[in-house]
Amino acid sequence: MTTSREVQLAARPQGEPQHSDFNVVNIELAAPGQGQIQVRNLFLTVDPYMRGRMNDVKSYVPPFALGETMTGGAVGVVTHSEDARVPVGAHVLHDQGWRTHANIDAGRVKVLPELDGVPLSAYLGVLGMPGLTAYAGLLRTAEFKPGDVVFVSGAAGAVGSAVGQIARLKGASRVIGSAGSAEKVAHLTGNLGFDAAFNYKDGPVGEQLRAAAPDGIDVYFDNVGGEHLEAAISAMHSMGRIAICGMISQYNSTEPTPGPRNMVQIIGKQLTVRGFLVTPHYDLFDTFAQEVGGWIASGQMKFDETVVEGIDRTPEAFMGLLKGQNTGKMIVKL
Amino acid sequence: MTTSREVQLAARPQGEPQHSDFNVVNIELAAPGQGQIQVRNLFLTVDPYMRGRMNDVKSYVPPFALGETMTGGAVGVVTHSEDARVPVGAHVLHDQGWRTHANIDAGRVKVLPELDGVPLSAYLGVLGMPGLTAYAGLLRTAEFKPGDVVFVSGAAGAVGSAVGQIARLKGASRVIGSAGSAEKVAHLTGNLGFDAAFNYKDGPVGEQLRAAAPDGIDVYFDNVGGEHLEAAISAMHSMGRIAICGMISQYNSTEPTPGPRNMVQIIGKQLTVRGFLVTPHYDLFDTFAQEVGGWIASGQMKFDETVVEGIDRTPEAFMGLLKGQNTGKMIVKL
Numbered sequence: 001m002t003t004s005r006e007v008q009l010a011a012r013p014q015g016e017p018q019h020s021d022f023n024v025v026n027i028e029l030a031a032p033g034q035g036q037i038q039v040r041n042l043f044l045t046v047d048p049y050m051r052g053r054m055n056d057v058k059s060y061v062p063p064f065a066l067g068e069t070m071t072g073g074a075v076g077v078v079t080h081s082e083d084a085r086v087p088v089g090a091h092v093l094h095d096q097g098w099r100t101h102a103n104i105d106a107g108r109v110k111v112l113p114e115l116d117g118v119p120l121s122a123y124l125g126v127l128g129m130p131g132l133t134a135y136a137g138l139l140r141t142a143e144f145k146p147g148d149v150v151f152v153s154g155a156a157g158a159v160g161s162a163v164g165q166i167a168r169l170k171g172a173s174r175v176i177g178s179a180g181s182a183e184k185v186a187h188l189t190g191n192l193g194f195d196a197a198f199n200y201k202d203g204p205v206g207e208q209l210r211a212a213a214p215d216g217i218d219v220y221f222d223n224v225g226g227e228h229l230e231a232a233i234s235a236m237h238s239m240g241r242i243a244i245c246g247m248i249s250q251y252n253s254t255e256p257t258p259g260p261r262n263m264v265q266i267i268g269k270q271l272t273v274r275g276f277l278v279t280p281h282y283d284l285f286d287t288f289a290q291e292v293g294g295w296i297a298s299g300q301m302k303f304d305e306t307v308v309e310g311i312d313r314t315p316e317a318f319m320g321l322l323k324g325q326n327t328g329k330m331i332v333k334l
Numbered sequence: 335m336t337t338s339r340e341v342q343l344a345a346r347p348q349g350e351p352q353h354s355d356f357n358v359v360n361i362e363l364a365a366p367g368q369g370q371i372q373v374r375n376l377f378l379t380v381d382p383y384m385r386g387r388m389n390d391v392k393s394y395v396p397p398f399a400l401g402e403t404m405t406g407g408a409v410g411v412v413t414h415s416e417d418a419r420v421p422v423g424a425h426v427l428h429d430q431g432w433r434t435h436a437n438i439d440a441g442r443v444k445v446l447p448e449l450d451g452v453p454l455s456a457y458l459g460v461l462g463m464p465g466l467t468a469y470a471g472l473l474r475t476a477e478f479k480p481g482d483v484v485f486v487s488g489a490a491g492a493v494g495s496a497v498g499q500i501a502r503l504k505g506a507s508r509v510i511g512s513a514g515s516a517e518k519v520a521h522l523t524g525n526l527g528f529d530a531a532f533n534y535k536d537g538p539v540g541e542q543l544r545a546a547a548p549d550g551i552d553v554y555f556d557n558v559g560g561e562h563l564e565a566a567i568s569a570m571h572s573m574g575r576i577a578i579c580g581m582i583s584q585y586n587s588t589e590p591t592p593g594p595r596n597m598v599q600i601i602g603k604q605l606t607v608r609g610f611l612v613t614p615h616y617d618l619f620d621t622f623a624q625e626v627g628g629w630i631a632s633g634q635m636k637f638d639e640t641v642v643e644g645i646d647r648t649p650e651a652f653m654g655l656l657k658g659q660n661t662g663k664m665i666v667k668l
Contacts, residue, residue: 225597247598259593263559264581266609273607275600 146171304328638662
């Protein structure tokens with residue numbers, strides 16, 4: 001028997017989550033069954049989307065169950081294997097996070113390549129779900145083409161910072177980002193290679209975007225919604241494309257928020273506005289991991305992590321994420 | 335010399351157009367030059383989009399010029415030809431409307447096939463620009479597939495009535511339309527084969543759409559915008575598609591109108607919202623004309639016309655169109 005220490009959802013948070021919304025407990029794990037492996041987790045991820053799943057509302061993913069261990073992305077090492085496809089010692093990416101150990105069907109894990117210069121934690125961020133979200137959303141949903149002018153909101157986040165850098169490395173003619181502090185704006189242009197960036201708190205987004213992209217934009221990658229989306233529609237070239245990944249400006253609204261006032265421009269400009277989830281795009285994973293992994297290994301693409309240590313501090317890491325206490329990807333190291 | 339009687343734009347209308355906004359004049363036409371043909375027009379079209387072009391504002395098409403003859407779709411017979419590709423006697427579709435005669439570069443006209451059971455005026459409606467708008471918007475922009483549940487607003491109009499019938503003939507599992515009177519609603523279900531229809535003036539569009547499509551919709555063809563678009567987003571299945579052709583509910587707004595309050599659903603449902611113009615889709619014309627022409631000839635597809643006679647009554651026909659005095663396509667017969 002193996003003891004797994006696990007974080008369970010004890011109560012549905014009202015507003016900001018509290019320590020009392022979680023229980024941290026020891027669970028005795030049997031040996032893995034036929035076709036299963038046992039994994040010792042090395043890194044866990046906490047992500048903003050998890051907050052939505054803590055509410056008891058129907059959405060595109062079901063809510064987390066009370067009294068059960070939280071799930072989420074994790075990277076671990078295989079300690080037992082009852083499936084020839086996944087050997088002991090392999091590093092795997094899986095979705096049984098918020099625990100130290102797990103038995104998992106071998107078919108549900110992704111064996112990770114061992115790449116020089118690529119830390120394993122990167123598979124939870126720039127080389128994991130957030131990175132694939134950026135890659136698929138930009139290249140497939142927004143149908144990015146070399147020469148495009150690209151605007152991304154929430155550009156200092158795990159997804160946004162990948163979007164801007166992938167666009168640059170794929171031949172964008174200009175990459176513009178918005179973020180919520182002067183430090184983040186300086187980081188985008190100073191370290192991540194954005195051509196222009198602005199702090200959306202400094203003034204109307206429309207005016208700041210026009211100044212940053214005086215000749216207009218071809219692609220908008222939306223993480224924010226609201227005023228950002230309206231500004232992007234107005235700045236769009238004919239045949240422009242908008243990939244909507246998130247609308248974080250609206251997640252805490254208690255009333256329905258009106259949409260952009262310039263929707264009619266979608267007709268004359270022949271725009272495509274497309275919402276997407278990462279789930280249907282995992283067929284791109286190998287191509288994505290090879291290409292972005294190469295850029296990470298060579299230093300052409302950068303990423304930031306904020307690391308919290310210890311399974312018992314996972315709720316704390318999650319609460320800090322929601323308060324913006326992280327720079328780049330928030331990671332729990334076990 | 336040939337005398338052409340022509341309608342010119344004399345003044346930019348303030349609100350509803352008046353007779354005094356137009357002059358009807360005689361113009362002497364020389365013989366057509368090399369590579370040109372001379373056409374005697376048989377039918378002219380008046381369309382809602384022309385109202386926008388009478389304003390002096392930049393849009394996706396330039397405004398009509400004051401003191402010049404109005405242009406627009408027309409069907410005529412070739413009376414002189416200086417180009418071997420277009421013989422005398424051929425019937426042609428062209429864009430030099432609002433006049434009795436015109437010299438035109440032969441490369442700019444479409445020679446019309448002579449199909450049994452298809453009146454020439456149909457090439458200005460169900461077999462012309464409005465019909466191609468319906469065909470391309472449904473099949474290409476909205477990526478219609480057999481089995482889809484399709485909702486179209488403005489369903490009794492020239493475009494909307496074609497959308498609903500094409501969807502039915504292409505294998506939609508259910509076709510729903512909205513219109514603005516009880517007579518139009520009865521016409522949609524009684525004569526045009528719609529499975530359900532409602533009068534949007536009878537109550538909230540969202541409630542009426544839910545009643546007409548209790549299991550949701552896959553495609554929305556938008557001619558109206560506003561409340562209709564919001565209702566459609568809420569009714570959409572995952573991976574649904576919205577083709578935005580027009581937003582007539584907003585054309586007379588003096589203030590910018592807020593967009594749908596449920597834009598965030600575009601993400602979770604992975605919706606595609608795409609604005610389109612008919613212009614880039616003329617490559618579909620021959621396929622469209624053959625398929626829809628066949629349905630017209632066989633009586634499987636129906637269309638309505640309101641015919642006004644005489645070039646001098648073209649302004650009257652146009653003013654009547656804007657007041658909704660037409661059933662189906664408004665046509666001027668010369």
